Amino acid sequence: MRRSEAGGAADTAAAVDAGYVTAEAALALPVLTFFALALLWGVMASAAQIQCVDAARAGARAAARSDxxxxxxxxxxxxxxxxxxxxxxxxxxxxxxxxxxxxxxPGPLTVPLSGEAVALAEDTVG
Known part of the structure; x- marks a missing residue:
């Protein structure tokens, strides 16, 4: 009978532990989702910053050509x-x-982005 008593105690401990795992997962998933979304937003903001710099360069090149x-x-x-x-x-x-x-x-949060480029006008060269 000792085997059944020991097995019963082990089964009860496993059942209690299973409840903790569910609670931990329920808390961890929203936090992981938040961090994933924040990372994605950061990458998108960085891409928009690069677009600002590229746009300023393109405009400066065109203006320098006397367009x-x-x-x-x-x-x-x-x-x-x-x-x-x-x-x-x-x-x-x-x-x-x-x-x-x-x-x-997210919500009312915005990040200001800017890019600036300077070029020497070609009509002044030579």
Whole structure:
């Protein structure tokens, strides 16, 4: 009979432990989901930042080639993230293009993004 008594105690302990595993999993899954979503949002915000820098470069190149300002802004807009604001300025021999955008986050959270590029105007070279 000792075997049945020992087996009964082991079965009871296993049943109690099984309940803890379920509770731990119920707490861990939402936390892991939150971190996965935060990581995904961070990657998307980083990609939008890279787009801002690339758009500023494209606009500065176009403006440096003496393209009309509207063409330079269009070049920047084609590479910029959606909803970006683009400014173009001529400062002496230099052309400066700034691209500003916001990465939407969860709820009201947003992160400001920007990129800036400066190029020497080709009409001043040589």
């Amino acid at each position: 009309p300002p509207s063409a330079a802004v269009a070049a920047a807009r084609s590479a910029a993230p959606r909803g970006a604001r683009i400014s173009l300025a001529r400062e002496g021999d230099l052309v400066r293009v700034r691209v500003r955008a916001e990465a939407d986050g």
